[in-house]
Amino acid sequence: MRALTRALVSVAAAVGIAATGSPATAGTAAAATPSAPRSAVAASPSSASAATTWQAMDKVCKTYTALDGVTSKGQICAEVQKRVTDTGSVTGYRGRVVLAPVNGYEMKPTTFHWSTGVGLSEVCAGGCAPQAGAWTSAWSPVHTAGSGPYKVQGEFGDGSLWDLHASWSAWQTADQTCLTYTAGKVCVRYEVRGYRGTLQERSRLNYTPVKGGYIIPISIGVGSVIDGSTTGKTRTLCQPCTKRTTSYSATVSRDTPNPAGTNEYYATARFEHPNGKTSTLKAAITG
Structure with a gap:
């Protein structure tokens, strides 16, 4: 909590x-509400900008x-x-x-x-x-x-x-995990925001390739473990499986469950390397 x-x-x-x-x-x-009436004096370029x-x-x-x-x-x-x-x-x-x-x-x-x-x-x-x-x-x-x-x-x-x-607030990064591979840099972020009266959370996968490198994103997920009970939401990215040779980002979000007891809130991302092996990255906050 x-x-x-x-x-x-x-x-x-x-x-x-x-x-x-x-x-x-x-x-x-x-x-939309119009701006306040302007003065009859001509505005300079700097004020107009x-x-x-x-x-x-x-x-x-x-x-x-x-x-x-x-x-x-x-x-x-x-x-x-x-x-x-x-x-x-x-x-x-x-x-x-x-x-x-x-x-x-x-x-x-x-x-x-x-x-x-x-x-x-x-x-x-x-x-x-x-x-x-x-x-x-x-x-x-x-x-x-x-x-x-x-x-x-x-x-x-x-x-x-x-x-x-x-109204709502901007998404804020609560935790992030990044690793650099021969194919490039992969990050997963656990992000939160307030949306009207509700707290929301999401997972964000970011990939920055090196020249000639690629990954195949498989899935991203966001979830929590509250008093030993796990809930979450997963988005499948392999529909179909696509090699990402340029910068790539994907998200999945949900409303955050009500906190109680000892918790973990996390974001995960799973992807495949050019050699066929798969990796899972995780970012989490606990307490």
Whole structure:
């Protein structure tokens, strides 16, 4: 469990890089917000190259019901945008919450935070008032220490609580094993990230050949051993078996199981050498 905690800290340390990947179907794409109005003064070439726009990154909406499980209290959305320069660099993130209460239920946002080691902040300075109608918060201050999941939370008028996650962090390497053979250098990495409210893990195989060398990737896997019970996910790469004579990379990922007891979290890669022999590399964190 301590090992996974250290991996989470690694995720929290992601700096200024947006993770790639498509939001799950539970999220609804947010509309891009135009940049602030520009001055009528003509911009110089140097300032033009630094122009930024706010673009949609992720939006997650959830409908809540009363204790009867049927009566709707309304919908709450957490929305995140990323600030992108005209060269494609991501320089910041911001989030907000959108409320749509119904049937007389009130909603009140309280705090938010980015899962990158930053503490809680108030959605509204001095506290938000309960909202009985459609309401959208102001955008949060620009966050620059990597996106990380954005979590916003609050309460209903009946005292029950709610929280929502949106956005994700970049993949971070928690452990890596590399070996150099006559055919080139092969690495396997165990990587982790936070995706909305879920921790994810993946295995990455990287191959850098030497001139005339090749390998035949067979499979990659990601898994864990938790209290003696092993689970994992394997992707077969030999479909068909292909000689890789140029740089090559492949991944397989899954949601990370809940930690308990003594654990090992690992990534593996299996491949064949030109002489017909096979090798398996493994990267792992334990604790």
